[in-house]
Amino acid sequence: MNFKLIFRTLGLLLIVEGIAMFLALIVALIYNGTDVIALCQSALICMGTGGILFFVFRNTGKEMGKREGFVIVSLVWVLFSFFGSLPFILSHTIPDLTNAFFETMSGFTTTGSSILNDIESLPNGILFWRSMTQWLGGMGIIVLSLAILPIFGIGGMQLFSAEVPGPVADKLSPRIQATAKKLWVIYFIFTVAEMLLLWIGGMSFFDAINHSFTTMATGGYSTKQASIAYWSSPFIQYVIIFFMVVAGTNFTVSYLMLTGKFRKAIQNEELKYYLFFISVFTLIIFGGLLISNELGFEQSFRDALFQVVSILTTTGYATADYLHWTPFLTIVLFAVFFFGGSAGSTGGGLKIMRIVLLLKNSYYELHRLIHPKAIIPVRFNQKPVSDQIITNVLAFFMFYFVIFFSSSVLLMLVVPDLPSAMGAVATSLGNIGPGLGIFGPAENFSALHPAGKWFLSFLMLLGRLELFTVLVLFSPAFWKR
Amino acid sequence: MNFKLIFRTLGLLLIVEGIAMFLALIVALIYNGTDVIALCQSALICMGTGGILFFVFRNTGKEMGKREGFVIVSLVWVLFSFFGSLPFILSHTIPDLTNAFFETMSGFTTTGSSILNDIESLPNGILFWRSMTQWLGGMGIIVLSLAILPIFGIGGMQLFSAEVPGPVADKLSPRIQATAKKLWVIYFIFTVAEMLLLWIGGMSFFDAINHSFTTMATGGYSTKQASIAYWSSPFIQYVIIFFMVVAGTNFTVSYLMLTGKFRKAIQNEELKYYLFFISVFTLIIFGGLLISNELGFEQSFRDALFQVVSILTTTGYATADYLHWTPFLTIVLFAVFFFGGSAGSTGGGLKIMRIVLLLKNSYYELHRLIHPKAIIPVRFNQKPVSDQIITNVLAFFMFYFVIFFSSSVLLMLVVPDLPSAMGAVATSLGNIGPGLGIFGPAENFSALHPAGKWFLSFLMLLGRLELFTVLVLFSPAFWKR
Numbered sequence: 001m002n003f004k005l006i007f008r009t010l011g012l013l014l015i016v017e018g019i020a021m022f023l024a025l026i027v028a029l030i031y032n033g034t035d036v037i038a039l040c041q042s043a044l045i046c047m048g049t050g051g052i053l054f055f056v057f058r059n060t061g062k063e064m065g066k067r068e069g070f071v072i073v074s075l076v077w078v079l080f081s082f083f084g085s086l087p088f089i090l091s092h093t094i095p096d097l098t099n100a101f102f103e104t105m106s107g108f109t110t111t112g113s114s115i116l117n118d119i120e121s122l123p124n125g126i127l128f129w130r131s132m133t134q135w136l137g138g139m140g141i142i143v144l145s146l147a148i149l150p151i152f153g154i155g156g157m158q159l160f161s162a163e164v165p166g167p168v169a170d171k172l173s174p175r176i177q178a179t180a181k182k183l184w185v186i187y188f189i190f191t192v193a194e195m196l197l198l199w200i201g202g203m204s205f206f207d208a209i210n211h212s213f214t215t216m217a218t219g220g221y222s223t224k225q226a227s228i229a230y231w232s233s234p235f236i237q238y239v240i241i242f243f244m245v246v247a248g249t250n251f252t253v254s255y256l257m258l259t260g261k262f263r264k265a266i267q268n269e270e271l272k273y274y275l276f277f278i279s280v281f282t283l284i285i286f287g288g289l290l291i292s293n294e295l296g297f298e299q300s301f302r303d304a305l306f307q308v309v310s311i312l313t314t315t316g317y318a319t320a321d322y323l324h325w326t327p328f329l330t331i332v333l334f335a336v337f338f339f340g341g342s343a344g345s346t347g348g349g350l351k352i353m354r355i356v357l358l359l360k361n362s363y364y365e366l367h368r369l370i371h372p373k374a375i376i377p378v379r380f381n382q383k384p385v386s387d388q389i390i391t392n393v394l395a396f397f398m399f400y401f402v403i404f405f406s407s408s409v410l411l412m413l414v415v416p417d418l419p420s421a422m423g424a425v426a427t428s429l430g431n432i433g434p435g436l437g438i439f440g441p442a443e444n445f446s447a448l449h450p451a452g453k454w455f456l457s458f459l460m461l462l463g464r465l466e467l468f469t470v471l472v473l474f475s476p477a478f479w480k481r
Numbered sequence: 482m483n484f485k486l487i488f489r490t491l492g493l494l495l496i497v498e499g500i501a502m503f504l505a506l507i508v509a510l511i512y513n514g515t516d517v518i519a520l521c522q523s524a525l526i527c528m529g530t531g532g533i534l535f536f537v538f539r540n541t542g543k544e545m546g547k548r549e550g551f552v553i554v555s556l557v558w559v560l561f562s563f564f565g566s567l568p569f570i571l572s573h574t575i576p577d578l579t580n581a582f583f584e585t586m587s588g589f590t591t592t593g594s595s596i597l598n599d600i601e602s603l604p605n606g607i608l609f610w611r612s613m614t615q616w617l618g619g620m621g622i623i624v625l626s627l628a629i630l631p632i633f634g635i636g637g638m639q640l641f642s643a644e645v646p647g648p649v650a651d652k653l654s655p656r657i658q659a660t661a662k663k664l665w666v667i668y669f670i671f672t673v674a675e676m677l678l679l680w681i682g683g684m685s686f687f688d689a690i691n692h693s694f695t696t697m698a699t700g701g702y703s704t705k706q707a708s709i710a711y712w713s714s715p716f717i718q719y720v721i722i723f724f725m726v727v728a729g730t731n732f733t734v735s736y737l738m739l740t741g742k743f744r745k746a747i748q749n750e751e752l753k754y755y756l757f758f759i760s761v762f763t764l765i766i767f768g769g770l771l772i773s774n775e776l777g778f779e780q781s782f783r784d785a786l787f788q789v790v791s792i793l794t795t796t797g798y799a800t801a802d803y804l805h806w807t808p809f810l811t812i813v814l815f816a817v818f819f820f821g822g823s824a825g826s827t828g829g830g831l832k833i834m835r836i837v838l839l840l841k842n843s844y845y846e847l848h849r850l851i852h853p854k855a856i857i858p859v860r861f862n863q864k865p866v867s868d869q870i871i872t873n874v875l876a877f878f879m880f881y882f883v884i885f886f887s888s889s890v891l892l893m894l895v896v897p898d899l900p901s902a903m904g905a906v907a908t909s910l911g912n913i914g915p916g917l918g919i920f921g922p923a924e925n926f927s928a929l930h931p932a933g934k935w936f937l938s939f940l941m942l943l944g945r946l947e948l949f950t951v952l953v954l955f956s957p958a959f960w961k962r
Contacts, residue, residue: 064565067851160661328893331902335890358879365876366956369949370548387868394875395846398839409816412809418900418917436899468850475847 001479002068005060006075009159011053013076016145018047019085021129021135024087028125035123038091045110046083064159064341067478073162074470076141077461081105087129092281093122098450105457108141109464112220112316112350112433113456115446118432119225124206127223131210137464138217138247138346139187146180162469165300186251186258191216194243201236218347220316220433227318227441228306237302237319241309248313248341249450250276270342274352281308281336288329289388311336314348316433318447334436336428350464357385399467404429407459414449424448428459482960483549484885487556490640492534494557497626498564499528501617502610505568510753516604519572527564545640548959554643555951557694558942562586572606574603585939588614589622589851590945593701593914594937596927600706605687608704612691618945619698619728619827620668620690624666627661643950667739668731668827672697675724682717699828701797701914708799708922709787714786718783718800722790729794729822730755750825750862762789762817769810792817795829797914799922815917818907826886829944831881836867837875872946880948885910888940895930905929909940 021043028036029160064072084107085100087093094100099115106113107130116122122130136144142163191212198208209225214221224230228240246254249271250476256265265271286304291294310317311333322333339346339355360378367376377384404425411421415438423436424445429469434441445453462470472478502524508574509517537802565588566581568574568937575581580596587594588611603611617625623644641657650784680686688704695702704710709721727735730752737746746752767785770776776784784801787897791798792814803814820836822828841859848857858865885906892902904917905926915922944950953959 327897327899328890331890331893331899334899335886338886362883363878363956364874365873366949366953367958369953370956370959391871391875392846394872394879395843397879397882398843398875401878402843405816405819409809409812410811416808418808418812418815418903419898422899468847472847472850475844475851477848478851 007053008057009072011050014050014087015047018043024125024129027128031124033123033125035091035125039087039125041090042086069159069162071108083170090357093126098453102457108137109431109460110134110137110217110219111431111460114444129214134217134219135213143180198237214249218247218313219317229319244309244313244315248345248347250342250344270353273356274342292326312339313341314432321442323440354393414452429463431463486536488534489538489541490553492531495531496528499524505606505610508609512605514604514606516572516606520606523567550640550643574607577677579934583934583938586941589618590912590941591615591619591698591700592912595925612694615698615700616694624661640927677733678720697728699728699794699796710800724789724792725796729828731823731825751834754837755823773807793820794822795913802923804921835874886939895933909937910944912944
């Protein structure tokens with residue numbers, strides 16, 4: 001293991017984080033808030049530490065290997081969360097390390113679970129930093145760094161594949177930096193577009209920036225304690241719905257659409273299933289709300305669509321408290337916790353593509369029972385999917401559910417009831433935000449035992465890096481040689 | 482599809498069920514109960530219907546195929562449960578068809594969930610029939626019929642493999658009838674041994690027969706409303722624990738033990754993991770009970786061991802109400818709902834072998850991440866396991882959890898809370914017995930909505946036939962040609 005190279009790379013990335021903090025500092029200066037000094041200190045600590053690491057470990061020797069890639073990517077998310085919690089701690093907005101780390105990890109992993117009981121009391125610079133952790137984490141720390149820094153050389157591929165491990169339909173461009181840049185340009189364009197629309201719709205400019213950051217990242221942090229329910233305007237809610245759907249779509253598909261290649265874009269199989277799942281769940285809940293509530297046709301539809309899209313894309317905004325629906329509708333929505341965005345989107349969770357591959361493979365397994373000799377490969381986008389990918393997807397599901405169940409059991413040590421524990425684990429692992437029971441959309445995680453907060457932070461990281469990148473570090477074989 | 486052959490075979494099997502009812506009739510005659518006429522009528526209806534089917538469909542033509550095997554096995558369990566509910570209905574002990582069918586399906590599938598609120602009020606013949614459904618179902622209707630009837634010829638193999646679809650470690654004897662006989666002889670010996678020990682321990686002879694029937698079947702029906710908690714004698718409880726463990730062990734291993742081949746028996750890898758899982762869960766719960774209760778050392782240990790063995794082997798007897806433990810301990814025990822007995826035992830659930838193969842394969846998947854070129858086959862009992870079996874096991878898990886989750890969601894339509902719904906689905910699918918919440922070990926399923934009862938009955942069948950045999954009937958490809 002080339003530790004020198006690892007430290008040098010981490011140093012470089014910390015400098016990037018420091019630069020990002022300076023942007024928040026500018027916001028703080030504009031509003032002349034109480035958070036100017038804290039943000040300034042944090043940015044300097046970040047860049048100082050990063051600079052020291054970068055210059056001390058110079059003679060790093062040979063190229064970056066697969067194993068270094070896994071270590072760097074796992075560590076950088078932890079490190080970013082530690083340093084990223086400095087603004088909260090130093091400004092005394094979240095004085096406690098456990099809470100500040102939870103909030104920052106929840107930010108970078110675009111989970112959106114919060115421990116804040118009075119969001120509106122925070123100064124604007126801090127709020128901006130909080131939203132920005134999500135925006136940076138949404139497209140990926142490594143992907144960002146690859147896009148802006150030409151320094152990684154061939155090692156970038158190792159880092160990229162460790163951070164974006166999902167089953168990606170289209171082969172990645174071998175020119176990894178060009179891909180990273182393209183992704184960030186699309187991401188940026190969508191963010192600006194949403195910001196303008198929200199501003200036109202009546203949000204303040206500051207709120208519009210923050211919400212476009214956290215929508216496009218499928219993050220879900222809001223500048224208001226009441227989340228999107230604060231704005232009753234249907235226009236604002238539909239705009240956010242639209243951009244949540246966009247954020248959960250494969251960015252390659254969005255790129256095709258933006259460049260006018262509509263026909264090719266809508267042929268994407270994952271897109272079809274993604275929209276299909278959204279429609280089915282929306283219809284069920286819409287029907288249920290019509291029967292059980294007296295909200296009227298339009299609001300029932302909007303509430304159903306908003307909550308389904310928000311959970312399925314793993315954003316986690318709320319316009320309605322789904323815990324006040326009938327138990328059946330609440331649980332239908334809880335099922336949506338186990339879907340997630342498309343591969344190559346900022347959405348987390350199990351991911352639509354994996355679910356479709358899984359369902360197809362299970363269906364074919366029945367065929368194999370009747371015709372044991374026949375070889376029936378699973379097809380996706382008209383192409384046969386290799387056995388290796390299928391095995392990987394199946395192993396992913398196994399780990400996901402084993403971790404989901406055993407973590408829910410463990411969390412019962414500090415949480416009084418099963419739905420709350422299961423909801424907290426599902427929302428952390430899926431990078432969603434709100435949970436069930438005592439962690440519903442109208443509540444937050446402030447009352448959770450500190451051990452539970454660290455544990456959920458770990459699950460967020462596991463989920464964001466799609467399990468394997470982190471799990472492999474716990475395998476003895478990884479460290480042998 | 483050769484329907485004539487299907488009807489003829491079903492007819493033959495119904496005659497077998499009628500004969501079994503005559504045994505219950507003998508018990509009713511001995512006790513001179515109110516159930517004599519009902520049992521007599523039921524047996525005659527069974528044998529009459531069977532006889533008509535058997536003689537009407539004579540020229541069945543060609544041999545039995547794979548597809549006929551799936552249809553017959555799925556149908557025979559439904560048919561047995563319909564006809565098997567006649568004694569309950571005709572004796573007015575369970576006058577309602579929904580309840581009677583639920584109770585009988587729960588019996589044959591060795592689930593043990595009950596709708597009875599006053600078991601002690603039932604006449605002995607009916608109680609005996611209720612326990613016997615479990616004893617017959619435990620080793621399998623087809624396996625029983627193969628053992629006593631020489632009539633099936635080569636078709637027996639198709640039926641056998643549809644009823645015992647699990648990943649069986651040791652190749653089945655090609656002389657399928659000899660295997661079936663051997664299994665039933667071992668089963669019979671253990672049943673008699675347990676009966677004698679329970680009788681010596683202070684149970685009445687009648688109770689001893691009934692409980693040895695339902696222990697060896699990992700069924701869990703008791704002749705007492707309080708289940709095994711009725712007998713406070715530690716001796717009786719330890720005897721039952723021992724035989725539950727035996728019933729959940731692969732019968733091939735038991736055969737080796739009975740014939741003195743201890744060394745070969747204890748080399749069985751599944752046995753080691755089976756005992757390992759029992760020990761780990763018992764220790765956790767034992768420790769938890771010591772801390773949280775004041776039961777004392779021996780009873781804490783006995784309660785923990787009894788409940789873990791009862792759930793893990795999917796028997797479902799109760800000596801303690803685990804819903805009165807701390808939430809954490811309750812949920813640890815709920816995790817045990819997802820284990821199950823060994824392959825080739827009467828235990829249901831996911832089965833130890835599948836879980837071990839799954840864990841091994843997931844662990845190797847991490848290896849494959851680091852060394853993508855290396856071919857590392859999963860090994861079991863020192864032999865490499867074929868890719869086909871691994872894929873099958875993974876598909877089984879997928880179906881199991883997809884069915885578990887979607888059924889829990891559906892059941893929320895008639896059940897007020899998530900733990901109750903999840904517990905009911907898990908206990909039905911795993912053929913265990915008691916659930917969580919309103920369906921705990923001190924409660925029963927009588928209050929459940931009829932639609933829920935039919936649904937759970939279906940899940941019991943799915944679980945007992947290990948999903949595929951039933952699911953394949955719903956695949957369009959199955960019916961094509």
